[in-house]
Amino acid sequence: MLRKTKLKIFYILNTALIALLIGYQVYLNLAETHYASLHLSKIQAIQQVLREKTEFQFVVVGNINNSSSIFQKQFIPRLNNSNAAFLISAGNAVSDGAEQNYRSLIKMLEELHMPWLLTYGENEDSDFGDFRFFEHFGPPFFSFKINNNQFIFLDNTGSTPYAWQLEWLNQELTQSAAHNRFVFLGLPIHPKLDNTPAFTEDNYFNDEEIAQKLHTLLRKHHVDLVFSANLALYANQTIDGVRYITTGGAGGVIVDDKNSYHHFVEVNVSADEVSVSPVIPRISQSSWHRTITSIWSAIYTFFYVSFARFLVVISVLVLIGLKLREVIYEDRDFYTHFTIDDSNYRDKPKRIAFFTNNFFPFISGVTISIDRLANGLRNRGHNVHIIAPDYTGEKQSNSSCTRVKTLFAFGSKGEFRLTNPFQQKIRKTFKQQQPDLVHVHHPFWLGSVGLWFAKRYKCPIIYTYHTRLEMYAHYVPLPGALFRNVISHLIIRRFCNKCDGVVVPTYSTEEYLRLVGVKSRICVQPSGVDFMRFNSPHRLTPVALKKQLGIEQKQLVLVSVSRLGKEKNVKFLIDAIASLDQQTQNHVELVIVGEGDDRHYLENRITETGLQKSIQLVGAVSPENIPGYYQMADIFVFASKSETQGMVILEAMSAGLPVVAIRSSGIDDAIVEGQTGFKTLDDIELWNSKLKLLIEDNVLREKLSKQAIEFARQHDCDIFAQNIDKFYGEVLATYHRSSS
Numbered sequence: 001m002l003r004k005t006k007l008k009i010f011y012i013l014n015t016a017l018i019a020l021l022i023g024y025q026v027y028l029n030l031a032e033t034h035y036a037s038l039h040l041s042k043i044q045a046i047q048q049v050l051r052e053k054t055e056f057q058f059v060v061v062g063n064i065n066n067s068s069s070i071f072q073k074q075f076i077p078r079l080n081n082s083n084a085a086f087l088i089s090a091g092n093a094v095s096d097g098a099e100q101n102y103r104s105l106i107k108m109l110e111e112l113h114m115p116w117l118l119t120y121g122e123n124e125d126s127d128f129g130d131f132r133f134f135e136h137f138g139p140p141f142f143s144f145k146i147n148n149n150q151f152i153f154l155d156n157t158g159s160t161p162y163a164w165q166l167e168w169l170n171q172e173l174t175q176s177a178a179h180n181r182f183v184f185l186g187l188p189i190h191p192k193l194d195n196t197p198a199f200t201e202d203n204y205f206n207d208e209e210i211a212q213k214l215h216t217l218l219r220k221h222h223v224d225l226v227f228s229a230n231l232a233l234y235a236n237q238t239i240d241g242v243r244y245i246t247t248g249g250a251g252g253v254i255v256d257d258k259n260s261y262h263h264f265v266e267v268n269v270s271a272d273e274v275s276v277s278p279v280i281p282r283i284s285q286s287s288w289h290r291t292i293t294s295i296w297s298a299i300y301t302f303f304y305v306s307f308a309r310f311l312v313v314i315s316v317l318v319l320i321g322l323k324l325r326e327v328i329y330e331d332r333d334f335y336t337h338f339t340i341d342d343s344n345y346r347d348k349p350k351r352i353a354f355f356t357n358n359f360f361p362f363i364s365g366v367t368i369s370i371d372r373l374a375n376g377l378r379n380r381g382h383n384v385h386i387i388a389p390d391y392t393g394e395k396q397s398n399s400s401c402t403r404v405k406t407l408f409a410f411g412s413k414g415e416f417r418l419t420n421p422f423q424q425k426i427r428k429t430f431k432q433q434q435p436d437l438v439h440v441h442h443p444f445w446l447g448s449v450g451l452w453f454a455k456r457y458k459c460p461i462i463y464t465y466h467t468r469l470e471m472y473a474h475y476v477p478l479p480g481a482l483f484r485n486v487i488s489h490l491i492i493r494r495f496c497n498k499c500d501g502v503v504v505p506t507y508s509t510e511e512y513l514r515l516v517g518v519k520s521r522i523c524v525q526p527s528g529v530d531f532m533r534f535n536s537p538h539r540l541t542p543v544a545l546k547k548q549l550g551i552e553q554k555q556l557v558l559v560s561v562s563r564l565g566k567e568k569n570v571k572f573l574i575d576a577i578a579s580l581d582q583q584t585q586n587h588v589e590l591v592i593v594g595e596g597d598d599r600h601y602l603e604n605r606i607t608e609t610g611l612q613k614s615i616q617l618v619g620a621v622s623p624e625n626i627p628g629y630y631q632m633a634d635i636f637v638f639a640s641k642s643e644t645q646g647m648v649i650l651e652a653m654s655a656g657l658p659v660v661a662i663r664s665s666g667i668d669d670a671i672v673e674g675q676t677g678f679k680t681l682d683d684i685e686l687w688n689s690k691l692k693l694l695i696e697d698n699v700l701r702e703k704l705s706k707q708a709i710e711f712a713r714q715h716d717c718d719i720f721a722q723n724i725d726k727f728y729g730e731v732l733a734t735y736h737r738s739s740s
Contacts, residue, residue, distance in 0.1 A: 014322075018315045035106055039138040045115040046086045050146050057083045060247055060265040062090040062229025065123065066101050067251020070262055072108050075250060078281055080113045084266070087114055088151075090247055091121025091186030091229035097129015102136055117153070121186030122203075122230055125157040141165055143172050149269060150178035154214075156185050162210045166217065173221035180274055181223045182267075188228040189214055190244045193235055197260055203230045218242045224274055225267070233260040234278050245276060340737075342729035350728060351383045353435035355450030357442040359388035359401070362415045363623060364563060365647045366466045369527040370441055374400075376528060376721025385433050387426060387446065389417035402429045404446065411597065421449045435459060437728055441466055443495035451498060460500040460735035462728070465492070465509060468642045468665070493517045501731040503724065505645030506669035521734070523727040526670070527647050528720025531713055533627060534654035540628030549591065549616060556588045556695060559633035559657070561626065561648040562640060564596030564617070571598075571605060572639035572662070576684045576691070578609040583688060586695050588614070590637070593629055595620040630655035634701065635694050637661070641682065646670050653677075653712035658704035660691045676708040 050056050059079060064071045079087065087109075094101040109116050118124070120140035124133050133140060140155035152172060154165055173181065187205040196203075205211050218226060219240045226244045232254045235246040249263040263278045354374060359367050374384045390403035392414070397403045404419040404426060430453050438461045440450040447463070454461035470488040478487065496502050496518040504510050505526045513522065546553055558577075562568045570592065577590050592615065599617065606615050621629060630636070636652035636659045643666035649659050650670065659677030661667050671677045678690035694701045 014315045014318050035103070035136045037138050038106070038136060039117055039142065042115040042117055043144045047144070047146055049085050049115070052147070054147060055270045056085045057266060057268050059084040059087045060090055060227050060245070060267060061087065061250035062092060062246075063232060063248035063252035064089060064093045064105070064250045065095045065252040066104055066108070068108070071251040072111070074281055075264060076111050079264070084114055087112060087116040088184060088227070089116070089118045090184055090227040091119045092123040092248070092252065093118050093121070094123050094129070096123055097125060097127040097132055099132055102129070102132050106136070119153055119184040119186050119229070120155045120157065122157055124186070125159055130159045141168070145178060148179040150176050150181045152181070152183045154183065154185050156187050156189065156205050156210070162207070166213055170217055173217065173223070180269060181221065183218060183223050183226045185226065185228045187230050188244070188246050190237065190239060193233075195233065197232050200231055215240070215242065225276065234263055236276065247278070340730050340733050342733040345729035345732040346726070349381045349383065350437060351433055351435045352377065352385070352728070353430065353433055353438045353450065354384060354386040355438065355440040355446045356386065356388050357446050358415065358417060359386060361391055361394050363620065365643075366441060368623070369466065369647060372528050372530065372717045373721060373724060376717045377725060379718070380721055380725055382725070385429070385435070387429065387450070389419045389446070391417070397425070402426070419446060421445065430457070437462065437732060439464070443469070443491055447495070451495070460731050462501040462503060462731060463496060463499045464503040465496070465513065466644055468644060489516045496520050500735050501727060503727065506666055508665040508668045509644050512665055521731065523724070525720065525723045525727070526650070526715050527645055528717035529647065529650040529654055529712060529715050531654045531716040534630060534651050535656070535709065538628040538631055540625055542632040545628050545632045549618070551589055556586060557633040558588055558590045558635050558637050559593065559629055559652070560590065560637050561593045561629070561651070562638070563594045564598045564602060566598055567640070567642040568596070569639040569641055569662070570602055572682070572684070573637060574602065574605050574609060574611065574615060576688055577614060578611060579684050580688050580691065581614070584692050584695060588695060590615045591629065591633065592617050593621050593626070626651070627655060630657060633657055635660060635691070637691065638667070640664070643667060650712050650715050653708035656705045656709050658694055658701060658708055660687065660694065662687065672711060676704060676711045
């Protein structure tokens with residue numbers, strides 16, 4: 001256990017290091033530097049040094065590639081002892097255009113005892129390096145004059161339009177009376193060399209038309225020397241009177257053959273001539289040793305210049321290694337359900353704390369389910385204490401329920417409550433109860449409080465997924481699509497994965513949780529129904545209730561029990577009945593039991609469709625009388641798509657009602673197609689075809705009624721509590737085994 005904890009700490013520290021290093025990279029790219037327009041000051045320094053001089057020497061290097069071991073340690077000391085007045089990079093001074101590479105290069109070049117200038121090459125352009133080059137040095141193409149000598153720098157990487165540069169170059173050369181003219185290009189424009197190193201055939205300038213136009217201008221204006229890099233070799237050739245020098249040995253990887261070696265180029269300028277000669281520092285003895293040295297230099301440079309990136313790579317590799325070790329070498333039990341010894345917790349009294357955002361007197365499927373589970377567990381000898389909001393007329397706590405002060409209530413009757421999560425009463429109750437296990441029924445507010453207390457006092461926590469959160473987007477002050485498609489699923493996944501166990505009512509709900517990334521242990525257990533309460537004849541008889549509602553005794557009655565909210569899709573029932581009247585001669589009446597924010601809208605809808613005599617909104621009905629409404633009806637209809645189970649369906653089945661509902665995740669497992677009812681797509685025509693079948697076929701309706709009773713009998717509250725109790729035992733055994 002201790003070793004596992006140490007590995008976990010190591011894993012977290014590595015993750016933190018990666019975050020820190022990535023943050024550093026972001027800082028490098030956003031922070032301002034004091035390096036700006038360096039070329040201007042360097043050109044001024046060159047002009048100052050060579051004022052009035054007709055003879056001087058300068059050095060050209062190519063492919064420095066941020067080289068520390070070659071260029072910095074071996075070339076710079078040699079150059080500082082030379083007669084060179086300044087240095088020019090013919091391209092690829094950096095290994096790529098990342099900010100840290102530019103900063104490292106500038107620090108390296110500042111060790112030179114002479115001014116320096118850079119040609120804009122392929123590496124300078126990579127990794128969004130163009131704007132960094134412009135910020136640190138200036139434009140990628142420019143020119144300057146020293147006495148009777150002109151130096152022209154071009155950008156042939158494609159970052160700057162060629163038409164513009166060609167016109168500018170023509171004007172510069174036409175207007176110039178300089179005796180010597182030097183041009184610098186990052187990529188070679190001459191034809192491919194026969195001795196081009198392997199794998200570098202694509203390192204030439206690839207626009208033949210522009211290359212020819214450049215060559216024509218250079219020949220026309222008698223340019224003396226054209227320098228370029230991008231190839232790991234030294235080449236000196238004259239084409240149509242234009243002398244092309246290719247140099248790429250100042251630090252990059254070389255193959256060390258006859259033409260590829262570490263070198264720099266000395267250029268001696270006098271009044272009469274310009275001479276060029278490569279200089280090969282003594283770096284190592286043998287050919288293979290030179291190649292190995294260049295490769296090692298590239299590796300060393302990567303670590304030296306990009307140490308932060310190196311640490312990121314190492315840290316990522318460590319994390320991957322730790323994960324692979326866990327996957328490959330650590331034995332894991334994929335069948336933990338069968339290896340848990342829960343004998344110490346099975347059928348033994350437990351102290352359980354429920355946390356819920358709503359409870360009685362507010363009536364809903366969730367509050368009824370919570371109450372049934374609490375009573376079922378108490379009947380099995382457990383101590384269940386409920387922590388819930390207070391309501392008007394229900395503010396006092398008692399031995400089985402602590403009422404938390406409500407800060408804000410919303411909904412048509414204030415049924416949705418936001419409580420004070422910091423109320424001392426919660427902490428006091430929790431410490432007094434000393435629960436063995438916490439069971440929360442919502443993934444936020446009091447549910448989050450329950451999660452915090454469970455973690456704080458080291459007891460396992462279980463969450464029941466009662467509600468499809470995404471279907472309640474219209475209640476949340478956020479863009480509906482954002483909450484429905486992203487936020488709601490993230491909330492559920494994050495909360496579930498913090499719990500030791502999750503209870504879901506159907507297998508389709510379990511599938512959803514797995515799809516969104518829930519990894520916690522899941523128990524599939526439908527909410528229990530008090531079977532005998534709904535199956536036994538109610539004191540409010542069908543005859544009396546029909547008389548009370550003004551319904552003829554022989555009238556076929558449909559009933560639906562649902563809160564009148566948008567997510568319950570009650571409008572579908574109204575529109576379906578309006579369409580049904582045109583499809584069957586059998587007149588039916590629909591009684592909708594429930595209250596909610598959409599009542600006014602639904603009343604108007606009933607009026608618009610002329611169904612005042614066919615549909616009744618009877619409002620809220622006391623829980624004691626709900627069985628009477630089921631027993632009065634012949635068929636139960638349901639259109640909600642926001643359920644995780646649809647507990648009212650089991651209640652209706654207990655009363656012997658076949659069901660016609662819209663198919664959804666929570667409904668799919670609650671109805672056995674063609675045996676206890678029908679489930680269809682969200683299509684009025686399809687839905688009505690199944691409803692019409694039950695209305696017109698008395699024999700089928702009676703058959704499904706009997707089968708519905710037998711199906712509901714299997715979901716009695718006692719069985720519900722027994723199975724949840726068993727799950728409690730498994731979670732407790734697993735929790736205490738892993739923490740020991």
